[in-house]
Amino acid sequence: MNKRLITLLSIGGAVAALTACNNNEQDAQNGETIVEVNDTVITEEEFINELKETYGEQMLNEMVQTTVLEDKAEEVGVTEEQVQEELDQYKENFNAEDDDELLMLLQTQYQLPVTSIEQFKNELIRPQLILEELTREDVDLSDEAKQEYFEVNEEDLAEVRARHILVESEEEADELYEELQEGADFEELASEHSIDPGSGAQGGDLGFFSRGEMVEEFEETAFSLDEGEVSEPVESDFGFHIIEVIEKRESFEELEEQIEEALIQQEARSPEEVMEEIMAEAEINVQDPAYSDWIEQ
Template identity: 45%
Template sequence: MKKTKIALAACITGTIALSACNDDGDADNDSGEEIANIDGTSLTEEAFTDELKNEFGPELFNQMVQDTILREQAEELDIGDEEVDAELEDMREQMGVEDDEQLLEMLQMQLQIPVDSVDELKEDFLLPQVVIEELSTAEVDITEEDKEDYYEENEEELTEVEVRHILVEDVETAEEVLNELEGEMSFEDAVEEYSEDTASVPEGGNVGAFPQEGHQMDENFAEAAFELDIEEISDPVESQMGYHIIEVLDRNETYEELEEEIESRLTQEQSKMPEEVIQELMEESDIEIMDSEYEGWLQESEAEPMQ
């Protein structure tokens, strides 16, 4: 199943931040100790924590409850390092990185996830994610007949092409590139010398595979790609970014080639939403509020549940 891990990250960020704050078990939240003084006005720890409770209390309270429940579920499901490490590798692949340092930097910069180590990422983010994914798909049942029927009904939409391209500013340069390719220059060398798509240059111009429908490519680019045979090179194709020379590297259109994608789609259709999984776990858990101050907080927050 193709998993949407990166899309889940923002929803678990609050829990990670909360876990980090909660690690300091020695903090005395009822302390009237002065923590800052502004032009003679004292700011106490008690005032600071009261403000945090008033502003974020119900949201963080529910996140702590959910986090506790998910950790209990991880033990019940016997989820260990193997499953979490597989999730980590999948995340690296989705974000296009190979080393942990680069992964952490991208998570911090792009998704604002405050994780300082891979161990913290695995414990506070990936472990809960594995739990939710297992529970959301627990009742999924897909037969071979289901997959074959889906293929027959959606064959055109499912068809994918894998392409590489060279992006240049104007049609004159595109024609120059075509002349070079018709000569002795290889596509890889032309990418290196001419292409302005810096993201795909290290991959030899490869932008991966995309389906005939539901893609995010420029329409002119996609239409031209699907008209090409494997290893055929296009004439200059204009898009909003400039002009492209496109080569189709592969085409996936048979049932056997698309079976994995079909199963992924059907699994996603039958899976429970993460919010539903969280709600069911909350309802099934024996949650006893010991302090009357917090009685109205449980599930009161409108914060989006972890996914």
């Protein structure tokens, strides 16, 4: 399951169910019958009491936390555009063509009790974005901080996009290298000869990677090549590789986004820490003594 959706479920997955219960509170007080099973009557009051007994404390705390987060929205500046961007990302991740298809997936595949996309946005996406902004609000993302991080971690930050042809024997690798020197197409040879099941069908393309992600022999060669350069066969425990570097990211400008993410991961507070802080700051007055022990202050 998508990690962000897991977080969203933890914040507000049950809010809609409790809201529906609250909307029917008056009917519950009247003891209206909702189901008859043989000779037994189940009233709405019994149903709602059972829900409260089983899920009430968790739901109430989630509703309080969502309210407290919403009060922080203006402070952190979460916009409708950000919420829409996040919604669009969900549709892309779930291969949903439109809002209706996404809503159906949320309801059926993830059992999320939302009845509309607007509810999903307002009760789940928006609070999560507010919480994320609060976790990173004290992170120093100034140009000076980013430049300092780059200078200290320049080697580890560098990324290479490469493709390779992996074969079992050195003899075959030498033959393929010679063909490449004579003008053969790298992607075609990779598709035809590479025994790497992951990249072979993609013309040998491995995408971008940084140091520490590949075996030592492969990595050392890949990072030493210039863009467009093809290596002689390189042996590793997997066989013999011919490597072509497609693109390199080494400058501050090329790596700025990764630097920001690294600083956020390094310095951001945990969501739990932020929630504890803003709950402690909030003015929460439990009016009904029956619920005095439910709220986690």
